[in-house]
Amino acid sequence: MKFADIPGLADIKARLIDSVKQNHIAHAQLFLGKAGALNLPLALAYATYLHCENKGEHDSCGTCAACSKNLKYIHPDTSFVFPFRSIPKSEDADQVKAETLKQWRNFLLNQPFDDLSGWINTYEGEDKPASISVETSREIIRTLSLKPFESKYKVMLIWQPELMHPSAANGILKILEEPPPNTFFLLVSNAAERLLPTVLSRTQLVQVPLSTDAEIDIFLSETHKVPEARRAEIIQLADGNLNLAINLIESEDDHYADRFADWMRSCFKRDYKKLVTFADDFHDLDKLNQRNLFQYGLGLMRETLLHRSGAEAISRAKSGELKFVKDFSKVMTVEKIAAVNTLISTAHYHLERNGSAKMIFLDLSLQIANVLKS
Numbered sequence: 242m243k244f245a246d247i248p249g250l251a252d253i254k255a256r257l258i259d260s261v262k263q264n265h266i267a268h269a270q271l272f273l274g275k276a277g278a279l280n281l282p283l284a285l286a287y288a289t290y291l292h293c294e295n296k297g298e299h300d301s302c303g304t305c306a307a308c309s310k311n312l313k314y315i316h317p318d319t320s321f322v323f324p325f326r327s328i329p330k331s332e333d334a335d336q337v338k339a340e341t342l343k344q345w346r347n348f349l350l351n352q353p354f355d356d357l358s359g360w361i362n363t364y365e366g367e368d369k370p371a372s373i374s375v376e377t378s379r380e381i382i383r384t385l386s387l388k389p390f391e392s393k394y395k396v397m398l399i400w401q402p403e404l405m406h407p408s409a410a411n412g413i414l415k416i417l418e419e420p421p422p423n424t425f426f427l428l429v430s431n432a433a434e435r436l437l438p439t440v441l442s443r444t445q446l447v448q449v450p451l452s453t454d455a456e457i458d459i460f461l462s463e464t465h466k467v468p469e470a471r472r473a474e475i476i477q478l479a480d481g482n483l484n485l486a487i488n489l490i491e492s493e494d495d496h497y498a499d500r501f502a503d504w505m506r507s508c509f510k511r512d513y514k515k516l517v518t519f520a521d522d523f524h525d526l527d528k529l530n531q532r533n534l535f536q537y538g539l540g541l542m543r544e545t546l547l548h549r550s551g552a553e554a555i556s557r558a559k560s561g562e563l564k565f566v567k568d569f570s571k572v573m574t575v576e577k578i579a580a581v582n583t584l585i586s587t588a589h590y591h592l593e594r595n596g597s598a599k600m601i602f603l604d605l606s607l608q609i610a611n612v613l614k615s
Contacts, residue, residue, distance in 0.1 A: 242285035242312070242353060243286055243289060243290075243300050243301055243303055243312070244283075244300045244301070245300050246286065247279055247282045247286060248456045248459065248460045248483065249279075249456035250283060250450075253283065254286075257290070258300075261290060261296070262296075266425060267444075268426065269417050269418075269420070269426040269443055269444040270425070270426070270427055270428065270445045270447050271433070271436075271444040271445065271446050271447065272284045272430070272449055273447065274448070274449035274451070275431060275451055277356070277451055277479075277481060277482025277483065277485060278431070278449045278450065278451050279483060280430075280447075280449040281429045283447075284398055285314075285349065286300075286301075287427065288319050289307075289308060291392075291394050291396060292316055292392045292394065292396070293311075294306065294307050294308075307392060313350070314345075314346045316391070316392070317390040317391060318390055318391060318392040318395045318396060319395075319396045319398065320385075320396070321400070322373060322398070323345060323373070323400040323401065324360070324361075324372055324373055324401050324404045325341055325364070325371060325372075326369040326370070326371060327369070327372070327374065344364050347363075348363045354483050355484055356484055357401060372404050372405070372406060373401070373404055373406060373409055374409060375412065376409075378405075378409040378411075378413045379412065381399075381416070382416055385397060385416060386421070389423065394425060395421070395423065395424045396424075397424070397427070398429065399426065399427070400429045401429070401431070402428045402436060402440065403431070403432045403433075403435035403436050407437070410439075410440055411437070411439070414439055417440065418443045426444070428440075450481075451480075451481030451482060452481050452482070452483045454476050454481075456483075457472075457475075457476050457479060457483055457486050458476060460483065460486075461475060461476075461486060461490070465490055467490060470562075473498070473562050474497050474498055475489045475490065476557065477497075477540040477557065477562075478497070478533055478536050478537055489533070497533060498565065500534065501541060502569075503519075504519055504606070505609075505613075507519065507606075508606055508610040509572070509610070509613045513607075516603065516607070519602065519606065520599045520606065521599065523599065524597075524602070532592065532593075535585055535588060535589040539582060541562075541565075541569075542585070543582075544557065544558045544562075544566045545566055545569050546575065546578045549570040549574070549575060550575070572613070577612055581609055581612055581613075584605055588601050
């Protein structure tokens with residue numbers, strides 16, 4: 242992974258590169274961001290830059306021997322620690338670890354912006370809790386006791402340290418505070434509140450924000466050639482999460498804007514026959530698209546409120562979606578918007594708890610119809 246492979250985050254990239262140029266590299270850094278932030282890709286690109294033999298002004302060269310290995314995640318001086326299922330005594334631990342490392346490298350190569358759920362699905366561990374075991378802390382200490390093989394630096398990247406067993410976290414405190422010379426810890430976390438205070442106090446924070454709408458828009462347009470109308474829908478649903486945006490490309494090519502607008506018009510007209518048909522159609526969608534329609538609806542309620550309040554300058558609605566929002570805001574009051582927002586949120590809650598999709602949607606439609614006509 243190179244910095245150029247990561248959309249946006251120009252200021253953070255510049256600070257990281259400058260720290261290497263000035264030789265002011267913190268021995269332990271915490272790349273912190275919400276789920277969906279690009280903190281793991283950023284840490285990977287930083288490791289690549291640290292090892293690069295021909296560092297450029299703004300990125301690693303990508304062609305030297307060190308870069309070639311880093312881009313395949315096989316550089317001997319970059320070590321990875323990540324959550325995994327517990328290994329029963331009946332299995333050969335060394336063989337499982339070797340196979341898991343291959344899976345991890347393939348995961349990074351094929352899905353560089355993915356999250357913990359994606360990693361768990363990769364090794365088919367959905368029914369087993371993922372964690373970083375106590376034994377891992379001893380492996381970290383053993384690994385870092387060795388001198389670098391090829392590079393000037395050794396890098397220990399720990400992904401999801403919040404899933405580290407407390408004994409494992411306590412076991413690395415000393416080496417985290419006083420690592421060997423030219424050894425750097427890169428901790429990549431989505432939940433600082435779950436880390437031990439003693440770990441937090443030993444790291445320098447690198448706060449990684451979610452992607453902006455513009456960054457996701459450019460990425461979808463240039464990298465995946467997604468049409469503008471579809472991009473607008475995806476951006477609304479992703480809400481800064483690039484990984485979710487990428488997954489939505491592969492989901493059903495369903496135009497949520499058209500479906501949501503038609504649904505609201507039917508609620509407004511109290512076209513009960515059509516609402517029943519909508520409920521049947523909703524029931525036939527997979528869980529992801531059911532969830533996405535509700536998420537999209539919540540986003541459109543926000544946009545309607547902004548237009549109703551005269552705050553169009555910060556609106557995210559575009560093209561056909563924007564026309565609907567403008568028209569919808571004319572018949573909505575702030576109180577109605579709040580009521581519909583609450584109804585959709587409640588329906589989303591019941592859907593996530595495996596309620597009947599058809600009944601949830603039909604009940605929601607009838608309640609929205611009452612709100613719109615009140």
